[in-house]
Amino acid sequence: MYGGGYIFDEPNKKQLREEQQHDDPEKLAIFEARISKGEKIEPGDWMPAEYRRQLTRLIEQHAHSEIIGALPEGTWITRAPGFKRKLALIAKVQDEIGHGQLLYNAAETLGKSREAMINDLLSGKSKYSNVFNYPAKTWADVTVIGFLIDAAAIVNQVANAKGSYGPYCRALERICYEESFHLKQGHDALIALATGTPMQKDMLQDALNRWWQPIMHFFGPPDKVSQHSEKLMQWRVKMASNDEMRNQFLDTYVPKLWELGLTLPDPLLHKNTETGRWEYTDPDWDLFFKVINGGGPCNQERLQVRRWAEEEGRWVRKALMNPKERRALPVA
Amino acid sequence: MSNQSYDPRVNRLKLGNADDPIKVEEGENWNVYEVFHQEKRGAHHEHVGCVHAPDPQLALVFAKEQFGRRKKCVNLWVVRSADILAFDLEDEDMFANNLEKTYRDASGFKVMDKINKFKGEAVKPPKA
Numbered sequence: 083m084y085g086g087g088y089i090f091d092e093p094n095k096k097q098l099r100e101e102q103q104h105d106d107p108e109k110l111a112i113f114e115a116r117i118s119k120g121e122k123i124e125p126g127d128w129m130p131a132e133y134r135r136q137l138t139r140l141i142e143q144h145a146h147s148e149i150i151g152a153l154p155e156g157t158w159i160t161r162a163p164g165f166k167r168k169l170a171l172i173a174k175v176q177d178e179i180g181h182g183q184l185l186y187n188a189a190e191t192l193g194k195s196r197e198a199m200i201n202d203l204l205s206g207k208s209k210y211s212n213v214f215n216y217p218a219k220t221w222a223d224v225t226v227i228g229f230l231i232d233a234a235a236i237v238n239q240v241a242n243a244k245g246s247y248g249p250y251c252r253a254l255e256r257i258c259y260e261e262s263f264h265l266k267q268g269h270d271a272l273i274a275l276a277t278g279t280p281m282q283k284d285m286l287q288d289a290l291n292r293w294w295q296p297i298m299h300f301f302g303p304p305d306k307v308s309q310h311s312e313k314l315m316q317w318r319v320k321m322a323s324n325d326e327m328r329n330q331f332l333d334t335y336v337p338k339l340w341e342l343g344l345t346l347p348d349p350l351l352h353k354n355t356e357t358g359r360w361e362y363t364d365p366d367w368d369l370f371f372k373v374i375n376g377g378g379p380c381n382q383e384r385l386q387v388r389r390w391a392e393e394e395g396r397w398v399r400k401a402l403m404n405p406k407e408r409r410a411l412p413v414a
Numbered sequence: 415m416s417n418q419s420y421d422p423r424v425n426r427l428k429l430g431n432a433d434d435p436i437k438v439e440e441g442e443n444w445n446v447y448e449v450f451h452q453e454k455r456g457a458h459h460e461h462v463g464c465v466h467a468p469d470p471q472l473a474l475v476f477a478k479e480q481f482g483r484r485k486k487c488v489n490l491w492v493v494r495s496a497d498i499l500a501f502d503l504e505d506e507d508m509f510a511n512n513l514e515k516t517y518r519d520a521s522g523f524k525v526m527d528k529i530n531k532f533k534g535e536a537v538k539p540p541k542a
Contacts, residue, residue: 124503126500126502126503126504127503128504153421157420157421157423157424160422160423176479176483180479180480180483183465183466183480184463184480187446187463187464187465187466190446195440196443196466197438197439197440197441197442197443198440200438200443201437201438204436204438205435217419217420218420219420252463253463256462256463260484383419383421383424383429386429387424387427387429389429389434389436390427390429392436392438393436396442399442399443399444399468400442402444402468402469402472403441403442403444403468404468404469409441409445409446409496410445410446410494410495410496411446411495412446412448412463412464412495413448413464413495413498413500414448414461
């Protein structure tokens with residue numbers, strides 16, 4: 083799971099330093115030629131300051147999303163219905179934490195320490211995928227997350243895996259492989275409810291109704307208002323526009339919900355047979371920004387739990403610390 | 415916390431105030447180790463990524479969790495990232511003419527042409 087298409091950027095960008103504004107044009111040309119040939123950029127390579135900054139932001143937020151995203155699902159491990167579902171959920175949650183580790187490592191190769199990233203998460207400076215600011219009220223929510231949020235994340239991650247930065251691509255390749263199990267177990271659990279008793283069907287429909295708007299938010303604001311995309315596309319940091327990814331997601335997964343007799347809470351949702359594009363009611367983007375900036379139902383709880391884990395785990399980390407260890411960044 | 419969580423475990427915790435500053439110190443997450451994975455006996459160990467750990471033994475334990483929990487694996491290596499010595503990527507051009515060295519390659523030696531030519535001449539009847 084979980085990298086959304088939307089990368090939060092601080093609205094009041096600090097003035098860039100002189101050398102960051104003016105990349106060496108000769109090096110920039112070599113860099114851009116390399117990318118346009120489809121070659122990967124590796125940690126030791128020269129890169130424009132803005133490329134480094136945007137990638138750090140992107141990978142770091144992706145990593146945070148994996149870690150925070152495990153919280154609403156982890157909640158349900160003790161209450162999963164049956165042994166098989168419990169095993170699958172434990173395995174999935176462990177995978178998500180593992181994905182967080184892979185992504186933090188990839189971000190570290192760009193020069194930002196893991197501790198700095200965790201501090202920025204805890205202080206609210208750096209964000210994570212907005213969907214995790216909503217609660218998982220029932221088991222049906224877990225099946226909706228496991229199927230649809232993972233599906234949406236896969237759309238984004240498969241695209242990003244073809245990007246230009248080597249360490250991120252390698253991490254995503256492993257992540258996408260593992261996600262295929264997440265998607266399948268989510269689909270399986272969702273089908274069990276959709277084809278179950280009337281009470282199970284109602285519970286699932288209710289969860290779907292509540293999650294539809296956050297899912298529509300997942301890929302970020304529509305292209306017409308989304309900023310700073312062009313350069314990122316040229317540098318192969320961003321691989322597809324928000325609307326393209328949203329359309330791809332709807333095209334694959336809406337039919338899989340409709341075939342189970344489920345409905346979605348948007349009367350306008352349909353595929354335009356002429357254009358091949360999906361049309362829908364624009365979700366509430368003011369709400370999206372309100373939730374990102376701390377106004378969602380679970381923002382506080384997620385960060386409090388994360389902070390608690392840091393505080394309570396500190397003595398273990400300190401007890402194991404070897405002060406003579408030389409510190410280093412990941413190699414690749 | 416004012417709101418009840420949907421997570422019963424969260425409600426049992428005494429969570430601090432979200433506004434209390436907490437700072438993770440640099441180095442608190444230990445050191446980085448590169449991980450090499452062997453898929454089957456006889457295969458090379460291949461680099462698969464890295465883990466953070468306080469010492470090599472725990473790095474192996476974490477590597478098993480991170481890179482050995484799926485698919486085939488018979489062995490793992492870890493080595494401190496700081497101990498990896500690598501060429502600068504800028505020096506990539508020193509390998510640039512590798513493909514031109516046909517004298518280092520089996521395909522650079524066209525023996526069949528000569529053999530066929532020799533055989534063609536050999537079958538001619540010898541002059542009396």
